[in-house]
Amino acid sequence: MAIWQEFLNLMLNVMVGLYQFLGGNFIVALVTFTVLMRLLMLPINLRQQRSSIKMQQMQPQVQAIQKKYKNDQTKMMEEFQKIGYNPADSLLGCLPLLIQMPIFFGLYRVINIMLQGTPLALLDMKFRLWEMYDLASLLPIDNTFLWVNLAQPDPFLVLPILVAGTMFLQQKLMAPPTSAASKDPKKKGAEDDNPAAQMQQSMLYTMPLMFGFFAMSFGSGLAIYFIISNIIGIGQGYIVRRNLADERAEADRMREESKKLAEKYEVDDAKEGDSSESKPQAATSNGSSKVSNKSKKKKKKGKK
Amino acid sequence: MLGHIKKLEIQILNKSSFIHSVSYKRPLFTIILLLMVFLLSACGGARQAGNWPSVSATDSHVYVAFAGDVVSLDVANQKEAWRFQGEGAVEFYAPPEVVPEEETVYLADFGRSGGILSGGALIVSMYALEDGTTNPPNTRWVKEDVIDGRIVAGLQIVDDLIFTGTSNNKIIAVSRNDGNLIWESPTENAIWSPPAGLNDTIFVTSIDRNIYAINRSDGSEKWTHTLNGAGSGSPVVSADERLVYAGSFGGEVIALDVDDGSEVWKAAADDWVWGAPVQIDNVLIYGDVSGNVYAVDADTGASIWQATVNDSIVGDIVADGSTVLVASGNEETFVGHVTAFSIAGEELWETQTTAHIQSSPALMGDSGQLAVVFGDVTNDVTLGVNIIDTTNGSIGWTWTLTEAEAE
Numbered sequence: 238m239a240i241w242q243e244f245l246n247l248m249l250n251v252m253v254g255l256y257q258f259l260g261g262n263f264i265v266a267l268v269t270f271t272v273l274m275r276l277l278m279l280p281i282n283l284r285q286q287r288s289s290i291k292m293q294q295m296q297p298q299v300q301a302i303q304k305k306y307k308n309d310q311t312k313m314m315e316e317f318q319k320i321g322y323n324p325a326d327s328l329l330g331c332l333p334l335l336i337q338m339p340i341f342f343g344l345y346r347v348i349n350i351m352l353q354g355t356p357l358a359l360l361d362m363k364f365r366l367w368e369m370y371d372l373a374s375l376l377p378i379d380n381t382f383l384w385v386n387l388a389q390p391d392p393f394l395v396l397p398i399l400v401a402g403t404m405f406l407q408q409k410l411m412a413p414p415t416s417a418a419s420k421d422p423k424k425k426g427a428e429d430d431n432p433a434a435q436m437q438q439s440m441l442y443t444m445p446l447m448f449g450f451f452a453m454s455f456g457s458g459l460a461i462y463f464i465i466s467n468i469i470g471i472g473q474g475y476i477v478r479r480n481l482a483d484e485r486a487e488a489d490r491m492r493e494e495s496k497k498l499a500e501k502y503e504v505d506d507a508k509e510g511d512s513s514e515s516k517p518q519a520a521t522s523n524g525s526s527k528v529s530n531k532s533k534k535k536k537k538k539g540k541k
Numbered sequence: 542m543l544g545h546i547k548k549l550e551i552q553i554l555n556k557s558s559f560i561h562s563v564s565y566k567r568p569l570f571t572i573i574l575l576l577m578v579f580l581l582s583a584c585g586g587a588r589q590a591g592n593w594p595s596v597s598a599t600d601s602h603v604y605v606a607f608a609g610d611v612v613s614l615d616v617a618n619q620k621e622a623w624r625f626q627g628e629g630a631v632e633f634y635a636p637p638e639v640v641p642e643e644e645t646v647y648l649a650d651f652g653r654s655g656g657i658l659s660g661g662a663l664i665v666s667m668y669a670l671e672d673g674t675t676n677p678p679n680t681r682w683v684k685e686d687v688i689d690g691r692i693v694a695g696l697q698i699v700d701d702l703i704f705t706g707t708s709n710n711k712i713i714a715v716s717r718n719d720g721n722l723i724w725e726s727p728t729e730n731a732i733w734s735p736p737a738g739l740n741d742t743i744f745v746t747s748i749d750r751n752i753y754a755i756n757r758s759d760g761s762e763k764w765t766h767t768l769n770g771a772g773s774g775s776p777v778v779s780a781d782e783r784l785v786y787a788g789s790f791g792g793e794v795i796a797l798d799v800d801d802g803s804e805v806w807k808a809a810a811d812d813w814v815w816g817a818p819v820q821i822d823n824v825l826i827y828g829d830v831s832g833n834v835y836a837v838d839a840d841t842g843a844s845i846w847q848a849t850v851n852d853s854i855v856g857d858i859v860a861d862g863s864t865v866l867v868a869s870g871n872e873e874t875f876v877g878h879v880t881a882f883s884i885a886g887e888e889l890w891e892t893q894t895t896a897h898i899q900s901s902p903a904l905m906g907d908s909g910q911l912a913v914v915f916g917d918v919t920n921d922v923t924l925g926v927n928i929i930d931t932t933n934g935s936i937g938w939t940w941t942l943t944e945a946e947a948e
Binding site (some may be wrong): 293354355356357358360361363364373374376380386388389392402449455 | 592634651655662731735749770771
């Protein structure tokens with residue numbers, strides 16, 4: 238708790254400092270604060286985007302390994318290591334969001350404290366501020382922007398809609414680009430079997446919804462933080478997408494190689510299945526063989 | 542650049558892409574996320590518990606407003622007389638205003654969120670409750686559509702009108718009979734304390750650094766005077782009705798002419814003057830957030846004496862006869878004190894209260910008792926009321942909120 242309070246004090250003092258040095262305009266201070274936060278997050282965001290692309294390209298190969306060694310975890314991990322895949326990397330996708338959570342909760346408190354919804358909030362701010370600030374000279378902190386009171390929700394719902402809209406665009410741009418294979422409805426099933434892709438797709442729609450609802454309930458200052466942050470995220474996503482074009486081409490080439498390797502695993506799997514048909518555990522082997530035969534049929538259909 | 546953006550828009554809005562991306566193979570994860578959406582969004586309607594409790598009193602009863610409840614305490618019988626709970630996640634920060642002769646308690650709340658379906662609209666209500674033996678008390682009237690800003694300031698009742706200020710920068714007057722809005726007058730920032738009335742004028746301080754003199758009948762502005770800091774405490778009209786006193790966060794108390802708002806004198810303080818001063822005879826006493834108590838000549842502002850109490854003084858200074866009563870609290874140690882001074886500045890007694898005090902104490906008429914509300918729900922410090930004998934500082938009765946009630 239003490240660490241959290243120190244973190245909160247730091248955020249509050251940074252915001253008050255920005256407010257004081259940027260002409261006493263809360264929105265300008267908030268925009269600057271958001272840009273600073275996004276800059277701090279930039280290395281993690283970039284790493285996450287690159288990692289997502291890499292992970293997506295490896296998926297066919299990963300799934301084939303998972304399928305083949307589903308009963309042998311050790312072997313599965315060995316094979317993952319060979320292709321340079323670390324399952325823990327899939328958690329990296331959540332990292333920017335997880336790191337943002339304390340900032341989000343902290344900023345919620347900071348906005349409430351700074352915009353003096355209550356006398357207690359102001360007294361709290363007085364005791365949290367560093368001695369270098371003369372709070373009395375900064376009061377009153379202007380709590381209005383356009384038509385909204387920054388400490389209260391937007392009564393016309395414009396800001397919540399903007400939060401949801403910009404977050405959707407950002408999510409869409411930050412997500413790994415959809416590969417040509419996944420656009421093919423016949424091969425869509427393979428993507429749907431990928432839990433990371435499923436999670437990303439679900440988050441694409443639920444996260445904007447969730448944050449839109451947040452913005453309906455919380456102060457407009459926080460909604461403006463989200464909108465600015467999302468707009469920066471959209472710009473960042475757009476630029477990163479362009480810059481990663483070459484890497485994507487390379488990744489697509491890797492993906493093709495990965496597919497070939499995956500097919501090799503499937504062929505090996507089918508051979509093992511055929512050789513074990515005569516053994517007593519026929520039920521499992523037959524099942525595996527059926528899957529292989531099905532996949533062979535699919536391949537033939539694909540060729541046609 | 543625009544071309545690229547256009548392509549991206551088309552890609553995002555592409556219908557077939559949208560249909561393909563919605564898979565029916567991942568219902569569990571989606572359901573969990575949607576549940577999170579609604580559970581977390583519900584937090585918006587939760588109580589914020591963002592302010593301290595407040596107290597008011599009559600000769601026999603004490604009224605406490607905290608979080609979502611208003612409680613009437615029968616001090617003589619040492620029991621809770623009634624408890625009123627607001628609708629939904631509403632909070633009460635303003636002290637109730639009691640009119641004993643008509644057995645009515647007037648209240649205003651800090652508002653509640655109308656919920657997701659209302660788009661998060663804020664609903665602020667004003668109430669007139671029957672102050673009888675019925676528990677919960679009967680409601681004489683409730684008005685939900687009159688006030689559009691949260692109420693922190695208490696109410697001031699003059700004749701048939703109730704005056705108060707809102708957090709969305711308005712001074713308002715409503716009818717005491719039915720709660721209908723009579724007029725509203727704009728300020729530039731929030732109002733945190735009840736107005737003071739004198740004849741056809743009401744005086745209000747605002748966080749916008751101004752003190753306003755408003756015509757009581759129509760809300761028109763008579764004059765304004767800019768203070769050297771935000772104004773949080775109520776103005777006080779002098780005994781001879783010639784001056785109005787107001788403290789500010791700029792660390793001073795100013796005396797203005799009631800007729801035109803011109804400055805008569807001002808006196809300094811070392812820190813923010815948060816609560817209202819009090820006048821006893823020709824002495825004006827005020828306190829600051831650093832715990833300093835100042836006594837100055839009410840006509841000239843000349844210093845008479847100065848003393849110090851243990852903790853921050855945030856509430857009003859009150860007087861019982863010629864005894865000055867100062868409530869103080871420490872936000873870090875959660876310790877509170879009430880200190881009594883004579884009019885000459887001699888410390889008469891000091892009593893440690895059960896927990897820290899943040900709001901103004903309430904004198905119980907002529908009964909020789911002072912009610913202080915201590916603790917707060919926000920910091921999870923036991924909330925309650927100490928009834929203190931103003932002659933010797935002894936605590937006669939302590940009422941506390943049980944843990945279950947606090948939740």
